[in-house]
Amino acid sequence: MFKITRSAPTLSQSFLEDESVPSVHRRHPDELSAMDIDDNDNDLGIGPSSLRKDIVSAGEVITSSKEFMRGHGTYVEDDQVISSVTGTIEKVNKLISVKALKSRYVPEVGDLVIGRIVEVQPQRWKVDTNARQDAVLMLSSVNLPGGVQRRKMESDALKMRDFLAEGDLLVAEVQAFFADGAMSLHTRSLKYGKLRNGQLLTLPPRLIRRLKSHFHHLPPPCGPTGVDIILGLNGFVWVSAGTSESQREGGEGFDAEGVYSNVNDDISPEGRRAIAEVANLIEVFAAYDVPLSDTLIADGYAWITQQRKSRPSSGAIRGGEAERMVFEVTGLDIISTSA
Amino acid sequence: MSTSRLEILNDGGLRHDARRPYELRSLSLSLSPHPTADGSATVTSGLTSVTASVFGPREPRSRAGTSHDRGIVSVEVGVAPWSGTREVRRSRGDKRLTEIAASIRQTFEPVILLHLYPRSEITINIQVISADGGILPTAINATTLALLDAGIALLDYTTSLSVGLHLTQPLLDLSAPEEADLPHLVVASCPASGKVTLAAMETRLHVDRFEEMLRLGVDACRVIRDEMESVVKKKAAEVVRRSQAVIGVPDAR
Structure with a gap:
C-alpha cells in the first residue's frame, strides 16, 4: 500500500527516517484510510526547529533521482532531484514534490472559484480567476433565466453582455480543462452565478x-x-x-x-x-x-x-x-x- | 567628483567609503513590500535601493509575442525622480533603461523554468528608489527575491554584483563615484552550479584581468546567495509555523 512520510532534507539519505513532521499533503478521508500512514506522531511535539528543516529553496538538492521521482516544484540535474521553488517538501512513496508557499491559483476540476469577467467573446466569456491563464465560461455552461431546460438561441448569444458584462463577478465551479491548459467553468447550479x-x-x-x-x-x-x-x-x-x-x-x-x-x-x-x-x-x-x-x-x-x-x-x-x-x-x- | 579626482584606494588600502577592496556594502533584503503583486522584494545595497515586483504568470496583456509552449518574460524599469542619479532625468522608454531591462530579461530567461508556464506572461517591474552605483546588479538581486516570493520555478538563485579594477587591484560592489572612474564588469551567476548568466561591460578592460575578476565576482555571488537564502527561509519557516499551528495536523479529519 501507499505510505506517506514527512521528511526533512539532509545531505545523506537519513531524511527518510526522519518522520517528526506531519505532511501537509491534502488527503481525502477515504484516501487516508486506504493508506498506511506513517505519521503516528502528534503535532504537539513539533517545534519550529523541526519544521525549518522541512523547508527548501530554489537550487537546493533534495535527494538522488535514482531512487526518487520528481514531482511538482522540482527538476532533475546530474542525477539529483533539486527544488525549483521555496516551500515545503511533500513525499508520497517515491514521489518528491515541493509546494510553494505563495503562488498563483492552480486549478483542479471541481474547485469552487470566484472570478471576474474580463472579456466577452463569441459564445464564451473570459474570466480572471487569479490563475496562470484566464478561465473560459461557455454560454452553454450557464443557466439562463427561464429555467434549466431552456434551449439557448442565437438571440441569447447576442445578449451575452446583458447576462454578464466585463467587470462582473461570479462564483463558478471548474468543469474541465482545455487542451491548452485553460480551465472551463460552469455555473449550472443555482448556488453559482453572478455576485x-x-x-x-x-x-x-x-x-x-x-x-x-x-x-x-x-x-x-x-x-x-x-x-x-x-x-x-x-x-x-x-x-x-x-x-x-x-x-x-x-x-x-x-x-x-x-x-x-x-x-x-x-x-x-x-x-x-x-x-x-x-x-x-x-x-x-x-x-x-x-x-x-x-x-x-x-x-x-x-x-x-x-x-x-x-x-x-x-x-x-x-x-x-x-x-x-x-x-x-x-x-x-x-x-x-x-x- | 569631476574636478577633484577621487582617491580610489588610500594609503591604508581603504576605499573612499572606508571599505576594503573585497568588502561589500551593507545589504538589506525585504520580502513582499508590495501588497498586490504576486511577489515583490526590496534590496538595499549601501545607498542603492531597488524594488522589484513580479506579476504573473498571468494571461498575456497583448497577444503579440506569446508562445504556445513557453511563458514570456517582460521587464520594465523605472527610476524615481528623487533617486539621485546625477545624470539627466530618466523617463520611460529611455535608451539606458531599455538596455537595463533587456539585460534583466536575458539574465532571467534561462533561469526561470518557462516551459512550465505556456501561454502566460511574467511581468517584472523594477523601480529604482535611490541610485548610488550598481543599479543593474541590485535590480537582478531584487528580481530573484521577487520571483522566489511569487513562487515561480527557478533553476537556482541568481545573484549579481559589480567588479571594478583599480590598477591591478579588483574591487567588489562599486559605488557611483567608483563606477564613474573605474573599468568595471557586472557578473550575475547561479551560485550552486557556478553558471554565469550575465557578464556585462560598458568600459574597456585588459583581457589578462578579466578572468580573475569574473572568478572573484562568481565567488562573491555565493555570499549574496547565502544572505538571500537565510532571509527567504526565515520567512518561509514563520509562515509554515503559523499555518500549521492553526490547522494542527492538516486535513486529518
Missing part, C-alpha cells in the same frame, strides 16, 4: 483550504439578515449581505429572474457594517497567514462582538488589537517578524 450585495477580498490561495462547503452564513446577530461568505479556492472571498434560508439555493423565495440583476438590494447601515466587520476580520487573519475556515470566522466575529460590548468603538481592528484578536481566537503566538 452582488457585497464586497470582494483577494487573499493568497494557500489560505483557503478545501472544505465540505465553501458557502457559509453567519446568522443574524451579525447584521439584520446575517452575512454570507463564499470562500473561493482561488483566494477570492466574497462577503455579502445574508439571504434567508428560503432564498438560498433555489428555495421557495428564490428569484430565478433576478439572477443576472445588476442592481444591489437595499442594505441597511447595520448590514453594511456587519459586512465590513467580517471583511476586516478575514483580512486580519490573512495578514497573519492564518488559514480560513467557517468556525474560525465565527469565533473571530464572536470575539469582536465581545469586545464591542465591553469597550464600544467604531472602526476596523488593526495593529495591536488585531494581534490580540488573532492570538485569543487561534492561540497562535505572534512573534514579531517585521524585522
Whole structure:
C-alpha cells in the first residue's frame, strides 16, 4: 500500500527516517484510510526547529533521482532531484514534490472559484480567476433565466453582455480543462452565478483550504439578515449581505429572474457594517497567514462582538488589537517578524 | 567628483567609503513590500535601493509575442525622480533603461523554468528608489527575491554584483563615484552550479584581468546567495509555523 512520510532534507539519505513532521499533503478521508500512514506522531511535539528543516529553496538538492521521482516544484540535474521553488517538501512513496508557499491559483476540476469577467467573446466569456491563464465560461455552461431546460438561441448569444458584462463577478465551479491548459467553468447550479450585495477580498490561495462547503452564513446577530461568505479556492472571498434560508439555493423565495440583476438590494447601515466587520476580520487573519475556515470566522466575529460590548468603538481592528484578536481566537503566538 | 579626482584606494588600502577592496556594502533584503503583486522584494545595497515586483504568470496583456509552449518574460524599469542619479532625468522608454531591462530579461530567461508556464506572461517591474552605483546588479538581486516570493520555478538563485579594477587591484560592489572612474564588469551567476548568466561591460578592460575578476565576482555571488537564502527561509519557516499551528495536523479529519 501507499505510505506517506514527512521528511526533512539532509545531505545523506537519513531524511527518510526522519518522520517528526506531519505532511501537509491534502488527503481525502477515504484516501487516508486506504493508506498506511506513517505519521503516528502528534503535532504537539513539533517545534519550529523541526519544521525549518522541512523547508527548501530554489537550487537546493533534495535527494538522488535514482531512487526518487520528481514531482511538482522540482527538476532533475546530474542525477539529483533539486527544488525549483521555496516551500515545503511533500513525499508520497517515491514521489518528491515541493509546494510553494505563495503562488498563483492552480486549478483542479471541481474547485469552487470566484472570478471576474474580463472579456466577452463569441459564445464564451473570459474570466480572471487569479490563475496562470484566464478561465473560459461557455454560454452553454450557464443557466439562463427561464429555467434549466431552456434551449439557448442565437438571440441569447447576442445578449451575452446583458447576462454578464466585463467587470462582473461570479462564483463558478471548474468543469474541465482545455487542451491548452485553460480551465472551463460552469455555473449550472443555482448556488453559482453572478455576485452582488457585497464586497470582494483577494487573499493568497494557500489560505483557503478545501472544505465540505465553501458557502457559509453567519446568522443574524451579525447584521439584520446575517452575512454570507463564499470562500473561493482561488483566494477570492466574497462577503455579502445574508439571504434567508428560503432564498438560498433555489428555495421557495428564490428569484430565478433576478439572477443576472445588476442592481444591489437595499442594505441597511447595520448590514453594511456587519459586512465590513467580517471583511476586516478575514483580512486580519490573512495578514497573519492564518488559514480560513467557517468556525474560525465565527469565533473571530464572536470575539469582536465581545469586545464591542465591553469597550464600544467604531472602526476596523488593526495593529495591536488585531494581534490580540488573532492570538485569543487561534492561540497562535505572534512573534514579531517585521524585522 | 569631476574636478577633484577621487582617491580610489588610500594609503591604508581603504576605499573612499572606508571599505576594503573585497568588502561589500551593507545589504538589506525585504520580502513582499508590495501588497498586490504576486511577489515583490526590496534590496538595499549601501545607498542603492531597488524594488522589484513580479506579476504573473498571468494571461498575456497583448497577444503579440506569446508562445504556445513557453511563458514570456517582460521587464520594465523605472527610476524615481528623487533617486539621485546625477545624470539627466530618466523617463520611460529611455535608451539606458531599455538596455537595463533587456539585460534583466536575458539574465532571467534561462533561469526561470518557462516551459512550465505556456501561454502566460511574467511581468517584472523594477523601480529604482535611490541610485548610488550598481543599479543593474541590485535590480537582478531584487528580481530573484521577487520571483522566489511569487513562487515561480527557478533553476537556482541568481545573484549579481559589480567588479571594478583599480590598477591591478579588483574591487567588489562599486559605488557611483567608483563606477564613474573605474573599468568595471557586472557578473550575475547561479551560485550552486557556478553558471554565469550575465557578464556585462560598458568600459574597456585588459583581457589578462578579466578572468580573475569574473572568478572573484562568481565567488562573491555565493555570499549574496547565502544572505538571500537565510532571509527567504526565515520567512518561509514563520509562515509554515503559523499555518500549521492553526490547522494542527492538516486535513486529518
